[in-house]
Amino acid sequence: MNARASIEHVPVMVREVVAALNVRPGGRYVDGAVGAGGHAIAIIEAASPGGALLGIDKDPDALDVARKRLEPYGDDVRLVEGDFAELGRICRERGFAPVHGVLLDIGLSSLQVDRAERGFSFLREGPLDMRFSPRQPLTAAQIVNEYREDELADIIYRFGEEPRSRRIARRIVERRPLRTTTELAKVVEEAVGGRARRQSHPATRTFQALRIAVNQELLSLDAALPQAYGLLGDLGRLAVLSYHSLEDRLVKEFVRRESRDCICPPRQPACTCGHKAGLRPVSRGAVRPSPDEVAANPRSRSARLRVAERLPTVAA
Secondary structure, X not given: OOHHHXXXXXXXXXXXXXHHOOOOOOOEEEEOOXXXXXXXXXXXXXXXXXXXXXXXXXXXXXXXXXXXXXXXXXXXXXXXXXXXXXXXXXXXXXXXXXXXEEEEEOOOOHHHHOOXXXXXXXXXXOEOOOOOOOOOOXXXXXXXXXXXXXXXXXXXXXXXXXXXXXXXXXXXXXXXXXOEHHHHHHHHHHXXXXXXXXXXXXXXXXXXXXXXXXXXXXXXXXXXXXXXXXXXXXXXXXXEEEOOHHXXXXXXXXXXXXXXXXXXXXXXXXXXXXXXXXXXXXXXXXXOOOHHHHHHOHHHOOOEEEEEEEOOOOOO
């Protein structure tokens, strides 16, 4: 990872994230997808003096950049290579609980997109990889070249919300083997038509779907949300930055569920679940980036920030 890449990485909605977490001096915070450390720097600055931050990421290249950028903060910052699907275990093994806030930024970093050899971008020729961690066994090449046509179509439809998933899967199977990102992008473009009157590249949804499948992103998020909630002390904040509707829907439903005293089916005459509300939404709906930020950093345009606060524990 070169120094220039680390400098050019621009974190999304930094001021909004710090405000959402209600960062205070002396507080303890977790950045569950620390990436290049942009949000982490802002959080530890606001938490000083006396604050502490634990940063987690699956990508060892991103962690290398984060370590260099966060080195001036010394022992106030600890960085761990891992999956935020194991957030609770990672924090408790290090004695880092309870905490005042947890951030989950579940977007794709420019450090990953801009490196052709990582295979995330349809604009740069590279191998069909798309793994956040080199330790993960599954690659995009395996899905593209080995999965059945119906399995491919299902992945592209479910994770990319692509209405032409069957047509794309059929064309991919016809053109196998596909070895590079640009080969795949061309096949998808042939399957669905050109770019006329489109706001995004025809392969955008297919690449999103493959990336989510390779990294099991929705499963990781689904596992991480209750663990993040469990780490919070009274009035601690959970802030989640998501970048497409599937992620945002998971976060929205989780906060809605944990903000209700009863989660029994609506037609059930009496409550039997025993569930008690433990969270409350901090903002009404999702916070969006400002027009100025979108103009300066177009990759922020799809960002959605949802924030919830842990309710105080009521003594028995």
